[in-house]
Amino acid sequence: xxxxxxxxxxxxxxxxxxxxxxxxxxxxxxxxxxxxxxxxxxxxxxxxxxxxxxxxxxxxxxxxxxxxxxxxxxxxxxxxxxxxxxxxxxxxxxxxxxxxxxxxxxxxxxxxxxxxxxxxxxxxxxxxxxxxxxxxxxxxxxxxxxxxxxxxxxxxxxxxxxxxxxxxxxxxxxxxxxxxxxxxxxxxxxxxxxxxxxxxxxxxxxxxxxxxxxxxxxxxxxxxxxxxxxxx
Numbered sequence: 001x002x003x004x005x006x007x008x009x010x011x012x013x014x015x016x017x018x019x020x021x022x023x024x025x026x027x028x029x030x031x032x033x034x035x036x037x038x039x040x041x042x043x044x045x046x047x048x049x050x051x052x053x054x055x056x057x058x059x060x061x062x063x064x065x066x067x068x069x070x071x072x073x074x075x076x077x078x079x080x081x082x083x084x085x086x087x088x089x090x091x092x093x094x095x096x097x098x099x100x101x102x103x104x105x106x107x108x109x110x111x112x113x114x115x116x117x118x119x120x121x122x123x124x125x126x127x128x129x130x131x132x133x134x135x136x137x138x139x140x141x142x143x144x145x146x147x148x149x150x151x152x153x154x155x156x157x158x159x160x161x162x163x164x165x166x167x168x169x170x171x172x173x174x175x176x177x178x179x180x181x182x183x184x185x186x187x188x189x190x191x192x193x194x195x196x197x198x199x200x201x202x203x204x205x206x207x208x209x210x211x212x213x214x215x216x217x218x219x220x221x222x223x224x225x226x227x228x229x230x231x232x
Contacts, residue, residue, distance in 0.1 A: 021086055021095050022079050033095045034083075039102075043073040043080065045229065048110035055229060058204040063211045066193065066221050067112050070201055070229035071103045080228060084199065088135050096135055099227055100142020103197075107225065108146055115195040115223055117188075118143055118151045121210055122158045122181070135199050139227055143197065155188050156181055156213055181210045186217035193221040201226040 018027040022038030047053035048069040055068040074080050086092040107113040120136035128134050140151040159182040211222050
């Protein structure tokens with residue numbers, strides 16, 4: 001049976017080849033969307049391993065987080081930007097799941113994130129319907145597979161549309177996000193250590209606004225993890 005299965009897989013691979021999302025080279029298995037070379041070339045930050053890292057410093061004096069991290073450095077015209085674009089704008093949900101799985105592995109090996117639930121940063125509902133998915137939720141699903149903790153999607157919602165943050169400064173970003181989130185079911189996170197998850201952190205204004213709302217739940221501890229941090 002094993003030999004027959006291998007023959008069938010080889011036959012399917014001949015006519016429906018699997019290619020790496022990073023470099024386009026042929027992959028021997030459909031179990032991954034990235035080749036080993038691209039995985040090894042991803043610019044890991046290793047922030048999860050030490051306190052006072054650059055992501056945690058973003059929130060000093062702004063939001064009382066227990067721990068914070070970002071998995072990879074983000075630069076324009078790089079492998080990471082290519083993968084992010086495929087994931088978010090070409091609907092490569094399986095790629096997002098794999099990246100989330102890698103994030104979960106980072107946190108597991110660090111022993112600095114004893115969190116009990118994952119909270120995806122919510123999208124404004126019409127925008128999520130237009131895109132077809134919430135990228136933060138997909139990342140959480142991958143992380144959940146590793147960490148073996150639940151993803152709580154309906155704890156907080158984005159109650160208003162917000163303009164793009166790309167060309168705004170830090171103060172403008174905060175003003176753009178203030179009051180845009182609403183805690184809908186605090187009982188789900190009361191007394192828990194939760195992890196707020198997003199795809200990228202720059203000034204931290206969006207995460208700060210959402211985290212501030214989440215901390216209105218009684219006796220809640222907050223940590224933050226993003227897939228990437230914008231390199232300066």
